[in-house]
Amino acid sequence: MNRFQWGETTADHGEIHVTSQTGVALYDGEEKTSFAGGVLSLTSHRLLWRDNHAKTSALCLPLQLVVFLEEQPSGFAKSAKIVVHLQEPLPGQPSGPVSYSKHNYIRLSFRDSGESEFFRYLNQMLKEKKWEEKVLPPARAGAQGGRHRPGIVGIERSIQQKHKQTDSSINQSFQDLKKLMEKAQEMVTLSKSIVSKIKDKQGEITEDETVKFKAYLLSMGIPNPVTRETHGTGDKYYQELARELAKVLDQPIKECGGMMTLTDVYCRVNRARGMELLSPEDLLNACEMFEYLRLPVRLRTFNSGVKVLQSATHSEEEIIKKTTNSVEEKGSLTAEELAQLIGLSVILAKERLLLTERVGGVCRDDSEEGLRFYPNLFLTKT
Known part of the structure; x- marks a missing residue:
């Protein structure tokens, strides 16, 4: 917290406002502070935190002090957080709310959600490093009615800046294309492996086997998994997640004899969701919605404490x-x-x-x- 300074919310010359989020609390390392429930704003140069009553004054953190970021997903009775690792304070730094801190990181707790979007924008600003760009102050109005004529130097600088932005966009595009090509190569290898196994099979492949094979491929993933970003938070999120889980698990549970342990369910579902992983708490909360929503799957706890999902028709x-x-x-x-x-x-x-x-x-x-x-x-x- 000793990296924060008192400052104004008005943007400096060349500074651009990016995004804001309400309901954010500041942590000094793992310790709570009195700065809770305020508005966190991100500019191209700073992080700004102010309470709901302050309009012009705020706590300011220069982005040049940020070393790297981490995400901490939400859990049971815990809000999602961004961990901001910081370097040492700048010499001669203006005063702030804390003169000394034993921690070299802070945590931003998002109690009204919005953590993922803010994390993405903050990462983008750290990559662009706009605070390192030298921006000339606006020229004073001259004798010719205040009209500004940039001249050759200004035109060259503008062209160079556009070239720099274009190169950055092209580099990013090629990086995304490279990742896509790597993923495509994995799919080609997978398809060759499947073709080889089909060729090794004795006899002709029947139509029923072809349909079953396609069904297995479709069951390998969930195309549009339910997330907090797409369906909000609270009961609405858990209800939609419960419907998704029931749809995906109904047939596999029947094939397993009508019952599956919750640990097996957790592994199967997260494997199918790809990068959109579920926490154990979210999975359990969604499973507890099955009976309320009258879905074909039920959550059951044995006397030994083992939790399972079983088919509603299980006898x-x-x-x-x-x-x-x-x-x-x-x-x-x-x-x-x-x-x-x-x-x-x-x-x-x-x-x-x-x-x-x-x-x-x-x-x-x-x-x-x-x-x-x-x-x-x-x-x-x-």
Whole structure:
């Protein structure tokens, strides 16, 4: 915080206002400050923070002091933040609200959202470094009615500036094109691999297999994932996210026997969303909306604390019956053996056995060799 100075909100010559965001609080490192809920503005040269009552005076941070930025996404009861790492204060710097700070970074807490857009603009200003450009002050009006004639030097300088901006735009375009070409190369390699595997398959590929193959390709990603930027915050965001999750997970959950652990769901969903990753808190909050929205998927918590998503048509009676039959056919089963038998994770297999035990379908033998379940002869032989 000792890098901030007291200053005016009016722009200096050559300084351009970029964007503003309300509801921003300042942190000195990890420590809260009294500067909360104010307006944060970004110019081409400075960061400005003022409270809602101040109109002309503000805390000013020169962008030339910024070393690099980090994003801290929002979490449960936590707002999204931008971490601004700073170099040492400039010598002879004007006074500010704090004369000494043990931290070399500040945090900007966005309590009214808008963090992603502000982060993008701030990164752009740091790359452009407009504060390093020397801008001539406006010339005084001459004897010819105050009209300004730039002359040869001014025209050359204007041409050079336009060339510089054009070169910068071209360089950025080529960088984006290079990334696109790299991604295209990955897709070409992937397609060659798929073609090779298809050729290695014996016999002709049926129409049903072609349709199934296309379905698998479509299921690899979510084209337009729900984000806070597109759907806002709060319940509206979680409701739209819940609808997206139910649509994506309904069929995979049915294929897994009607149930999937929340950890598996987290991995699958984030793999499908690409760069728009979900936090565990957002995933859990969205899953808790399933029953309220009457979606075909439900969140369930077992007595052991394991959280799963299950199909709304999932029948516990059918699961208990199948588990009882499996144990009777094999004589006895552990959770690992049942998992291999029916193709489920060990966690879900154990929960099935415990559920069946609670209704008397099986009995347990907990010994040094581990937990093993047997048919309940007390019910079947009496």
